[in-house]
Amino acid sequence: xxxxxxxxxxxxxxxxxxxxxxxxxxxxxxxxxxxxxxxxxxxxxxxxxxxxxxxxxxxxxxxxxxxxxxxxxxxxxxxxxxxxxxxxxxxxxxxxxxxxxxxxxxxxxxxxxxxxxxxxxxxxxxxxxxxxxxxxxxxxxxxxxxxx
Numbered sequence: 001x002x003x004x005x006x007x008x009x010x011x012x013x014x015x016x017x018x019x020x021x022x023x024x025x026x027x028x029x030x031x032x033x034x035x036x037x038x039x040x041x042x043x044x045x046x047x048x049x050x051x052x053x054x055x056x057x058x059x060x061x062x063x064x065x066x067x068x069x070x071x072x073x074x075x076x077x078x079x080x081x082x083x084x085x086x087x088x089x090x091x092x093x094x095x096x097x098x099x100x101x102x103x104x105x106x107x108x109x110x111x112x113x114x115x116x117x118x119x120x121x122x123x124x125x126x127x128x129x130x131x132x133x134x135x136x137x138x139x140x141x142x143x144x145x146x147x148x
Contacts, residue, residue, distance in 0.1 A: 002107050063079055
């Protein structure tokens with residue numbers, strides 16, 4: 001069994017890359033990845049889950065549009081992130097309990113998360129220096145997984 005904790009900085013960087021590049025392919029208002037301060041975005045989103053990071057990118061696009069900006073900037077995404085109350089805050093007790101449960105019952109997805117939780121085993125996935133890989137799972141497969 002695997003435990004996927006909140007994304008660590010290198011994972012958040014990879015998540016931002018995926019979502020900014022995806023939006024850049026779809027919207028002329030999204031600049032090239034090199035035009036964004038990923039360090040600032042990663043720092044601002046400590047404790048965010050993947051969907052909250054994606055929402056910050058999307059909300060940044062809406063903020064830029066609302067402000068009449070021609071291009072979405074790092075600041076637009078940071079503004080969106082600043083208004084987000086992450087699940088890490090709203091469900092802190094449940095997340096801590098889940099981490100405690102997983103310490104000796106699951107393998108952590110990243111070495112950094114395993115160390116932070118005091119888990120015995122090493123992580124099985126190491127994203128250092130790698131680009132994120134997203135694998136779509138068909139809805140029918142997800143439904144079967146949920147019923148087992």
